[in-house]
Amino acid sequence: MTVLDDIIEGVREDLEKRRASVPLAEVQRAAEAAAPALDPMPRFREPRLAVISEVKRKSPSKGDLADIADPAALAARYEAGGAAAISVLTEERRFNGSLADLDAVRAAVGIPVLRKDFMVDEYQFFEARAHGADLVLLIVAALTDDELRRFGALTAQLGMTPLVETHTDEEIDRALALGFELIGVNNRNLKTLDVHLARFGELAARIGPGPVKVAESGILTPDDVATVAAQGADVILVGEALVKHGDPTTAIADFMTAAERVQA
Numbered sequence: 001m002t003v004l005d006d007i008i009e010g011v012r013e014d015l016e017k018r019r020a021s022v023p024l025a026e027v028q029r030a031a032e033a034a035a036p037a038l039d040p041m042p043r044f045r046e047p048r049l050a051v052i053s054e055v056k057r058k059s060p061s062k063g064d065l066a067d068i069a070d071p072a073a074l075a076a077r078y079e080a081g082g083a084a085a086i087s088v089l090t091e092e093r094r095f096n097g098s099l100a101d102l103d104a105v106r107a108a109v110g111i112p113v114l115r116k117d118f119m120v121d122e123y124q125f126f127e128a129r130a131h132g133a134d135l136v137l138l139i140v141a142a143l144t145d146d147e148l149r150r151f152g153a154l155t156a157q158l159g160m161t162p163l164v165e166t167h168t169d170e171e172i173d174r175a176l177a178l179g180f181e182l183i184g185v186n187n188r189n190l191k192t193l194d195v196h197l198a199r200f201g202e203l204a205a206r207i208g209p210g211p212v213k214v215a216e217s218g219i220l221t222p223d224d225v226a227t228v229a230a231q232g233a234d235v236i237l238v239g240e241a242l243v244k245h246g247d248p249t250t251a252i253a254d255f256m257t258a259a260e261r262v263q264a
Contacts, residue, residue: 140171215237225255
C-alpha cells in the first residue's frame, strides 16, 4: 500500500462518520444556501504570479509544522500580503486539519478559498460548498477518469473551480483530455512523499499554453519561486515556508517580487 492509499483509506473512514452524523440531503441544502462561490481564475490568469497560501499545521513527511491556534488570523495575514487565494487543509489524521478551519478562514477573508483534501466521494463536494469553499482539489493519482469527469462536473455544478493535481506525464495527459483549465504539478510524489523541485519544470511544457499552471510543494525560498516562475508557473501553492516564517505577510510579498524579476 502506498502512502496515498493509506491516507485515502483514513479519509473514507472519517467521511463515513460525518455522513452518519450529517446526512447528504442536509449537506446539499447547506450547499444550496451558501453564498455563491468566488472565481479565482481571472486573478490566476493575470501576468503576475499568483500565490495560494496554505493553512497547514502538519504533513505526513515533515510532521508538525506550526501551532496554528487562529487560522483566521493567519489567513488574514496572507491576504494582507497579496495572496490570491487561501488553501485550507481539512484532512484530519495526517494534516491535523478540519472543516472548522475552513469555516474560520472563509469568514475572515474576501478572496477565494481552496478546500485541500483528498476528494473521493460526492459528499465531500457538497460539504466543501456548504462550508464556503470556492475551489477543491482533484488528485489525478487518486481518481479514475470516470471519477475525474463526474467530480469535475459536480464541482462546476456547485460553482466551484477544480484544481487538478498531477505528478507525471500520463496524469497531465489525462487532465488535459478531460479539459481541465487549472492544472497543478506537485513536486512531491504522493506515493513515496519524495520531493523533486525540478518536477514542475520537467512537466510544465507538456501542459501547454492554455491551462493555468500551478507549481506545488517544495517551494521554500524566493529563489525557488523564481525558478518555477521562469519555467512557466502562473500560480504557486505554498504552505510550509509560510507557516514556519515569522512574517508570512512579508514572505508572500518577497515571493511575488522574486517572480517579477524573472517575468519582467
